[in-house]
Amino acid sequence: MASMPIAVDRAEKFEKVVSILDRFSRRPSGLIPILQAIQHEYQYLPEEVLTYVATSLDVPPARVYGVATFYAHFALEPKGKHVIRICDGTACHVKQSLPVLHALREKLGTTEKSQTTADMLFTIETVACLGACGLAPVVVIDEQVYGQITPERAVALVDEIKATEAGLATASATEQPSAEVVNE
Amino acid sequence: MNNMEALTSTPANGHGISTLAQVRRVIICAGTGCMANGAMKVFEQFKSEIASAGLRVILELRAEATSDEIRLSKSGCQGFCQMGPLVSVVPDGILYTKVRKEDVAEIVQQTLAGGHVVERLLYKDPATRKSCQGIEDNPFYARQSRFVLHECGFLDPEDIREFMLHGGYQAARKAFVEMAPEEICKTILDSGLRGRGGGGFPTGRKWEAARIQNSAKKYVICNGDEGDPGAFMNRSVMEGNPHSVIEGLMIAARAIGANETLVYVRAEYPLAVERMRGAVAAAEREGILGKNVFGTGLSMKCEVMEGAGAFVCGEETAMIASIEGQRGMPRPKPPFPAQSGLWGKPTIINNVETLAHVCRILNEGPEVFKQIGTKESPGTKTFALTGHVSNTGLVEVPFGTTLREIVYNIGGGVTDDAGKIWKTGFKAVQIGGPSGGCLTEEHLDLPLAYESLRAVGAMVGSGGLVAMNQGTCMVSIARFFMEFTQRESCGKCVLCREGTRQLLALLDDVIEGRADQNTLDLLDKLGRAVQIGSLCGLGKTAPNPVLSTMRYFRKEYEEHVFEKRCRTGRCKALLSPEINQVKCKGCGLCIKACPTGAITGEKKQPHHINPELCIKCGACATACKIHAVEGI
Numbered sequence: 001m002a003s004m005p006i007a008v009d010r011a012e013k014f015e016k017v018v019s020i021l022d023r024f025s026r027r028p029s030g031l032i033p034i035l036q037a038i039q040h041e042y043q044y045l046p047e048e049v050l051t052y053v054a055t056s057l058d059v060p061p062a063r064v065y066g067v068a069t070f071y072a073h074f075a076l077e078p079k080g081k082h083v084i085r086i087c088d089g090t091a092c093h094v095k096q097s098l099p100v101l102h103a104l105r106e107k108l109g110t111t112e113k114s115q116t117t118a119d120m121l122f123t124i125e126t127v128a129c130l131g132a133c134g135l136a137p138v139v140v141i142d143e144q145v146y147g148q149i150t151p152e153r154a155v156a157l158v159d160e161i162k163a164t165e166a167g168l169a170t171a172s173a174t175e176q177p178s179a180e181v182v183n184e
Numbered sequence: 185m186n187n188m189e190a191l192t193s194t195p196a197n198g199h200g201i202s203t204l205a206q207v208r209r210v211i212i213c214a215g216t217g218c219m220a221n222g223a224m225k226v227f228e229q230f231k232s233e234i235a236s237a238g239l240r241v242i243l244e245l246r247a248e249a250t251s252d253e254i255r256l257s258k259s260g261c262q263g264f265c266q267m268g269p270l271v272s273v274v275p276d277g278i279l280y281t282k283v284r285k286e287d288v289a290e291i292v293q294q295t296l297a298g299g300h301v302v303e304r305l306l307y308k309d310p311a312t313r314k315s316c317q318g319i320e321d322n323p324f325y326a327r328q329s330r331f332v333l334h335e336c337g338f339l340d341p342e343d344i345r346e347f348m349l350h351g352g353y354q355a356a357r358k359a360f361v362e363m364a365p366e367e368i369c370k371t372i373l374d375s376g377l378r379g380r381g382g383g384g385f386p387t388g389r390k391w392e393a394a395r396i397q398n399s400a401k402k403y404v405i406c407n408g409d410e411g412d413p414g415a416f417m418n419r420s421v422m423e424g425n426p427h428s429v430i431e432g433l434m435i436a437a438r439a440i441g442a443n444e445t446l447v448y449v450r451a452e453y454p455l456a457v458e459r460m461r462g463a464v465a466a467a468e469r470e471g472i473l474g475k476n477v478f479g480t481g482l483s484m485k486c487e488v489m490e491g492a493g494a495f496v497c498g499e500e501t502a503m504i505a506s507i508e509g510q511r512g513m514p515r516p517k518p519p520f521p522a523q524s525g526l527w528g529k530p531t532i533i534n535n536v537e538t539l540a541h542v543c544r545i546l547n548e549g550p551e552v553f554k555q556i557g558t559k560e561s562p563g564t565k566t567f568a569l570t571g572h573v574s575n576t577g578l579v580e581v582p583f584g585t586t587l588r589e590i591v592y593n594i595g596g597g598v599t600d601d602a603g604k605i606w607k608t609g610f611k612a613v614q615i616g617g618p619s620g621g622c623l624t625e626e627h628l629d630l631p632l633a634y635e636s637l638r639a640v641g642a643m644v645g646s647g648g649l650v651a652m653n654q655g656t657c658m659v660s661i662a663r664f665f666m667e668f669t670q671r672e673s674c675g676k677c678v679l680c681r682e683g684t685r686q687l688l689a690l691l692d693d694v695i696e697g698r699a700d701q702n703t704l705d706l707l708d709k710l711g712r713a714v715q716i717g718s719l720c721g722l723g724k725t726a727p728n729p730v731l732s733t734m735r736y737f738r739k740e741y742e743e744h745v746f747e748k749r750c751r752t753g754r755c756k757a758l759l760s761p762e763i764n765q766v767k768c769k770g771c772g773l774c775i776k777a778c779p780t781g782a783i784t785g786e787k788k789q790p791h792h793i794n795p796e797l798c799i800k801c802g803a804c805a806t807a808c809k810i811h812a813v814e815g816i
Binding site (some may be wrong): 132134143 | 415454572
């Protein structure tokens with residue numbers, strides 16, 4: 001009987017995953033689209049979700065984990081609120097994409113190994129090619145493409161986002177005390 | 185203006201074509217490049233400006249269009265991404281480049297209402313300084329033979345009726361209603377069409393091999409996993425003319441006796457995924473895909489699957505594994521996919537560009553197709569011309585075109601890092617991406633075709649053409665590609681997995697000044713071993729960039745190894761910045777600029793750099809007004 005609440009809890013927790021699994025009729029062949037849909041929902045693939053998917057599809061967790069780690073698009077760790085993708089395809093590379101990458105990493109203090117900032121605001125990634133070679137070098141920030149970018153402009157864009165975020169933070173900070181006042 | 189003629193001459197189907205032909209049309213390029221530069225803002229601005237100017241704007245192809253209306257539509261990528269957003273006005277034949285939201289009012293007033301050309305928005309040929317009004321006098325377009333790409337810049341990719349009005353799905357109808365499967369295979373074989381994805385395998389042979397298989401279930405897959413960093417022609421076709429891909433797939437399916445098709449699109453191309461999905465839905469609505477194709481009683485399904493980011497999935501058997509929900513790892517051939525592919529059934533996999541050629545071959549006949557190109561490599565090929573050239577973009581030319589024509593006449597010549605023309609700046613062209621090789625000055629007049637390129641150690645590959653100027657270090661370029669293939673190696677074959685890693689380490693030795701003669705010998709030996717010992721195309725071609733640059737730029741490798749010097753100054757570790765003791769006036773600017781305090785010296789006395797502290801960042805060289813810092 002004790003297992004009942006846990007089962008209910010799990011079902012609630014994985015409600016979204018369940019609906020995704022149902023959408024793909026729980027076929028193991030649909031593993032990649034399933035993981036894509038889950039990542040779309042959660043922004044990354046939490047480990048417990050991977051095991052849950054494995055059990056539901058009746059395949060070993062190793063297989064799910066194997067697929068999730070094989071493809072570059074799947075992230076096993078949460079990403080920052082703003083994802084900055086620097087294209088390092090051939091065209092962007094010969095047009096000096098690396099200085100842009102280095103400038104952004106220096107600005108945000110990330111490295112190749114730890115790509116996300118401690119405040120979970122930014123993630124810096126490199127991608128092989130975005131197919132916008134005519135605009136090289138290219139940076140994509142939250143799906144918005146910026147072409148012919150320079151290190152200075154890239155840093156300025158980050159500053160803009162930071163300013164907006166700081167504005168949001170102060171706005172919510174001023175809201176909170178007022179809420180407390182109401183509580184009192 | 186071929187399309188306008190096509191519009192009036194195509195069977196009417198009750199769409200009121202003759203009146204449509206007179207409607208003036210404004211086409212805004214909505215490819216990834218132009219969208220990034222604000223094409224949608226321009227589109228919206230046009231909508232409101234045209235309306236407020238009292239002109240009538242229509243957004244959809246309509247039967248009752250009258251001549252005082254202006255049709256505003258989006259198109260797929262027109263290939264001239266660097267100059268985007270592009271706006272064309274037909275039938276006037278005007279092409280405006282780099283159009284901003286603010287320019288729209290002027291275009292509406294001057295061109296649409298007044299019939300005048302806005303001179304300042306025309307493209308200026310950097311070589312002749314002449315303005316080009318349209319695509320006919322623009323060297324970038326005029327010297328191309330655009331067949332696959334032509335429709336991409338003209339048709340509205342989100343409007344299936346427009347595609348059909350231009351003769352779309354006529355070839356598929358012919359294949360289903362008038363032709364037998366073996367006849368289709370024979371037509372394609374006769375045309376000499378070869379796979380545009382890289383290998384150059386005759387498409388007709390591939391189809392025939394699948395056709396003769398005795399199986400109730402067969403599959404056709406369209407390979408849109410354009411992984412080569414620096415190539416984007418497949419993206420352009422999928423975004424600009426998605427129906428041509430579906431039509432090609434249907435013909436291929438009919439030829440081999442399949443009723444299920446699948447388009448595997450690279451996940452980095454969200455717009456292509458969206459347009460392909462939209463096109464499939466539209467084709468289903470029109471009854472082109474579905475249970476009873478063209479009244480033949482045959483069914484046809486098409487699915488769009490998004491890749492998950494693995495370069496190796498461009499390889500046929502790896503792609504099949506990926507579709508089956510596995511890690512995308514290749515398996516040995518034979519059996520070939522045509523014998524046993526997806527779910528163990530006969531499967532053919534064709535590249536996007538290959539399929540886009542199929543409709544034309546069926547419509548016009550194999551003889552017409554063979555008239556263009558070379559004997560061994562007929563037809564046209566799209567190259568993605570990027571890097572240090574004046575005009576970057578998609579270039580479709582007949583096989584046999586020389587590199588000189590592409591780089592100098594279409595590309596407008598080699599440029600420096602700032603984008604200015606550099607007359608003597610040509611160094612090399614990297615063709616075929618990470619599997620390809622380098623072409624140098626001596627190859628400028630080589631006709632580009634499958635065989636000729638293989639003979640000089642390069643390959644057509646997917647058609648990436650990256651022009652590089654004299655300021656590019658070839659060892660670094662080889663390292664760039666090696667890093668890419670090393671990262672993308674799936675890990676199945678030991679020689680590919682470990683070999684690419686070791687090759688990368690050896691290249692690092694060269695770049696960082698630890699190499700000797702032994703390093704060069706090892707690079708060569710190991711490179712050839714990886715080629716032999718790998719299962720799939722990725723491993724077999726991974727050492728190509730290294731071997732090819734070692735072959736044509738041996739001197740540059742030797743300078744790195746024996747003189748510990750990089751002539752372009754790109755390899756930081758080999759730099760030894762020094763202050764010219766005669767030139768230095770002792771102003772102290774470099775001392776202030778140095779982040780590590782490596783520069784010392786009295787005022788008005790020549791300064792010195794302490795090599796122990798120097799990180800070779802180049803800040804001193806930038807700061808020095810009299811260029812006294814040398815060697816960086």
